[in-house]
Amino acid sequence: MIQLQKLGFAYSSKTILFNNLNLSLHEGSIVGVLGKNGAGKSSLMKMIAGLLSPQEGTLSVLGYTPSARVPSFLQEVFLLPEEPETPSLSIQEYIQAYSPFYPNFDLNLLEESLRVFELSIGTHLKKLSYGQKKKFMIAFALASRCRLIIMDEPTNGLDIPSKKAFKKLMAGTMNDDQLLLLSTHQINDIESLIDQVVVLDEGKVVYHKGMYQLSKELAFALVPSLEGREVLYSEESVGGYKVITPNQKMDTPVDLELLFNALMKNPNKLDHENN
Amino acid sequence: MKTTNDFFSATRFKLLAQQTYFLNRKAFFKGIAGFCGALFILFLVMQSPLGMRRALEGKHLLEIFITLFVILGLIYIGYAFPAFRSKEKTIPYLMLPASAFEKFVLEYLTRILLFVIVFPFLFLMTYMVEGWLHANLLQDINFYGWEVLDQIELFKHMEEFMKPWSAMLLGVVFWTGINLAFLGSAMFQRLPLLTTIFVSVALFFLYFGLVVLMFFLFDVNSYPFVLKQSSILERVWIAAIILLGIGFNGGLIAAAYYKVKEKEV
Numbered sequence: 218m219i220q221l222q223k224l225g226f227a228y229s230s231k232t233i234l235f236n237n238l239n240l241s242l243h244e245g246s247i248v249g250v251l252g253k254n255g256a257g258k259s260s261l262m263k264m265i266a267g268l269l270s271p272q273e274g275t276l277s278v279l280g281y282t283p284s285a286r287v288p289s290f291l292q293e294v295f296l297l298p299e300e301p302e303t304p305s306l307s308i309q310e311y312i313q314a315y316s317p318f319y320p321n322f323d324l325n326l327l328e329e330s331l332r333v334f335e336l337s338i339g340t341h342l343k344k345l346s347y348g349q350k351k352k353f354m355i356a357f358a359l360a361s362r363c364r365l366i367i368m369d370e371p372t373n374g375l376d377i378p379s380k381k382a383f384k385k386l387m388a389g390t391m392n393d394d395q396l397l398l399l400s401t402h403q404i405n406d407i408e409s410l411i412d413q414v415v416v417l418d419e420g421k422v423v424y425h426k427g428m429y430q431l432s433k434e435l436a437f438a439l440v441p442s443l444e445g446r447e448v449l450y451s452e453e454s455v456g457g458y459k460v461i462t463p464n465q466k467m468d469t470p471v472d473l474e475l476l477f478n479a480l481m482k483n484p485n486k487l488d489h490e491n492n
Numbered sequence: 493m494k495t496t497n498d499f500f501s502a503t504r505f506k507l508l509a510q511q512t513y514f515l516n517r518k519a520f521f522k523g524i525a526g527f528c529g530a531l532f533i534l535f536l537v538m539q540s541p542l543g544m545r546r547a548l549e550g551k552h553l554l555e556i557f558i559t560l561f562v563i564l565g566l567i568y569i570g571y572a573f574p575a576f577r578s579k580e581k582t583i584p585y586l587m588l589p590a591s592a593f594e595k596f597v598l599e600y601l602t603r604i605l606l607f608v609i610v611f612p613f614l615f616l617m618t619y620m621v622e623g624w625l626h627a628n629l630l631q632d633i634n635f636y637g638w639e640v641l642d643q644i645e646l647f648k649h650m651e652e653f654m655k656p657w658s659a660m661l662l663g664v665v666f667w668t669g670i671n672l673a674f675l676g677s678a679m680f681q682r683l684p685l686l687t688t689i690f691v692s693v694a695l696f697f698l699y700f701g702l703v704v705l706m707f708f709l710f711d712v713n714s715y716p717f718v719l720k721q722s723s724i725l726e727r728v729w730i731a732a733i734i735l736l737g738i739g740f741n742g743g744l745i746a747a748a749y750y751k752v753k754e755k756e757v
Binding site: 294306315 | 507518580584587589590592
């Protein structure tokens with residue numbers, strides 16, 4: 218669905234964002250894109266959505282060149298930016314004004330999502346808080362039934378119950394022909410949701426793996442001491458050390474935050490030691 | 493909505509037009525009410541004992557019309573593409589499933605064509621309503637009614653054969669101003685109208701300066717020019733300027749379209 222080959226992009230000659238970036242993503246996944254501030258997560262999302270053009274390399278999304286922004290591409294791609302802008306309309310009016318542009322729009326799903334998020338269809342968007350607006354836009358994005366849904370920091374501004382509702386909706390509504398791309402700093406919010414993780418650093422994809430494969434290769438644990446263990450990465454923590462070790466048939470939940478920290482310290486180590 | 497044409501689809505265009513109306517109807521009607529109200533008060537004051545104490549004549553009406561048409565037109569058209577004023581608004585606008593051509597055409601129609609048609613209509617209607625009410629309810633101001641239009645003669649002192657040419661030339665000049673403002677609105681994010689005026693004036697003086705420089709460099713004054721005053725020559729000149737103007741405007745429109753098509757956030 219998404220093919221990036223040798224992608225290069227720079228905002229200026231001094232700030233090169235991507236250099237030889239390669240990535241391939243397929244439908245039927247929920248992909249978490251992680252990276253430090255300024256790693257280029259949002260720019261990558263915009264490039265995939267066609268809002269920025271790569272300066273080098275090739276980018277193909279659903280068989281289209283995104284930057285051409287042709288309608289048949291746009292009706293299959295929904296981008297939810299970090300700060301969504303909503304017009305001065307009620308939720309009902311917004312649906313009337315925007316939903317006809319999406320051929321697979323699912324009104325029932327929208328109503329269900331609004332119910333889960335405790336939003337009323339008659340409410341005016343200007344009266345909603347930032348978090349409530351975000352919830353509405355998440356619900357609309359899901360209901361668009363676009364084949365590619367991109368969300369930049371979707372859980373920013375959401376309270377704890379809403380984050381729970383968000384995970385529930387995401388997990389329950391995605392079809393096999395859809396791809397959901399989530400970019401976030403808040404790793405814990407998407408940990409249990411994603412089935413692939415992509416980590417960006419210094420203009421490159423430093424890690425891209427399926428969560429299942431990741432959990433088969435690596436084990437995450439809290440241990441009292443590091444002695445006698447083959448530790449790939451460790452961090453001091455309350456009660457000992459958080460460690461990543463090669464998996465020896467243990468079934469441990471993936472600690473994305475620990476993985477991310479490990480990758481930021483030494484991007485090659487985890488892959489190198491496990492491949 | 494399923495259509496296959498990615499450049500232009502009537503179905504999609506209709507949908508886009510409906511959406512634009514839906515999103516802007518309140519502001520549109522409020523704007524019309526505000527404009528008509530303000531104009532009504534202006535006419536009332538001008539024709540009252542505080543002003544002229546008599547009905548506005550054709551020449552007055554023309555002066556007011558042209559002043560307001562230029563000022564309000566530049567403001568309204570110079571702030572086309574309101575979505576481009578902020579990054580947050582640009583994203584949903586560009587991501588809306590319609591082609592750049594459809595979005596561009598709709599903006600051109602709702603900004604330029606709508607203004608050119610609606611403004612004179614509202615202006616005249618307000619004049620008629622105020623004049624009628626004024627004459628019937630307040631004082632006798634010798635209200636002309638529709639006859640005021642007969643008093644308007646744009647090119648009064650001009651020879652008959654020149655009038656249509658002059659009208660076309662004036663039209664091209666107006667159209668150029670409008671298209672410049674429109675291009676500026678597609679090009680500049682902040683203060684688009686002021687930036688456009690500043691850039692246009694700067695370019696004009698640069699060009700004017702170059703022409704003056706050429707005159708000095710090539711000592712044009714010493715050339716034995718013999719320009720005969722003839723109506724045919726005058727018309728040829730005007731026709732050439734009009735054609736040049738049309739070509740220039742075509743360029744401005746194309747530049748504005750490509751600005752929209754290639755817009756990045």
